[in-house]
Amino acid sequence: MDGYYIWTVGCQMNKADSERLESALGQMGLAPRPSPKEADVIVLNSCVVRQSAEDRVVGMMTSLKPLKQRNQDKVVALMGCMVGPKTDDLEKRFPYVDVFMQPQQYQPLIDLLGERMDIDTEGCIGPLVARPDVATYIPIIHGCDKFCTFCIIPYRRGREVSRPVAEIVREAEMLVERGVKEVTLLGQNVDSYGHDLPDEHDLGDLLTAVNDVSRA
Incomplete structure (x- = not known):
């Protein structure tokens, strides 16, 4: 695994959450990719404040199914406000998703990638910060x-x-x-x-x- 793609919907809080996840993935040696097809790890950061935002997430999730079917080694993750404490309904709806994460809870994906990449995540991941920009x-x-x-x-x-x-x-x-x-x-x-x-x-x-x- 060497690349990731994060698709973010919604508010600035979601953008900040995505940037912190990018920080973790970068510290694990993964680099951003321009599209899901080119990425080994695909993350959708969801928003359900408005129906239009939720519809966009569902559409994007549905479009990832063929990619996952063609390459089972791809990791697909859903995070953000669409994910509640219980994920049974989401797991039935999107059985090809590998991991579901509530807002600000990055550890499930980090642990999964650590196992697949044989990385000691506790040793290699430091503070998660926003992407350096102006x-x-x-x-x-x-x-x-x-x-x-x-x-x-x-x-x-x-x-x-x-x-x-x-x-x-x-x-x-x-x-x-x-x-x-x-x-x-x-x-x-x-x-x-x-x-x-x-x-x-x-x-x-x-x-x-x-x-x-x-x-x-």
Whole structure:
């Protein structure tokens, strides 16, 4: 295995998740490929906030079936908001998919590839960060506690969990060292940042800390 293809649908949070998965795959020695046909590992990062987005994912998943049938060694993975805690229905619907991953849960795919490639993933994979670019994203809080009647996010991404300030600052520093000039802080509900942290930091504290990161 030497190449991967990731197809992302939906919001900036999904884009950030895909970039972190790319970081893991790159550390395992895999390189991006321009199309599913040329990739050994194919990942679809799904969104179900709108029916049109879900329909696009289903269409793409269906188109991958012939590729998998022709080459059983290809790894096909579905991640993102389409994947809930239980995957029985998805497994029946898409039996040719090798692994299903809920949002931010990359380990099932990493473990599978580690076994197939005979790689010690604990030893070769370090921090997962966004792709170095002029502008990129840093998720600061995952999930949502609002449970709006029209929204599936709390049931797919879970309850709100804030990342520690020091962890976010360190990621920003790493990105600046790699040439990033602009960082967008992401979350389903960024105003809630910090309410679950033991040291009572809030969004203002985080913005002050990130603002102090030295610019390249």
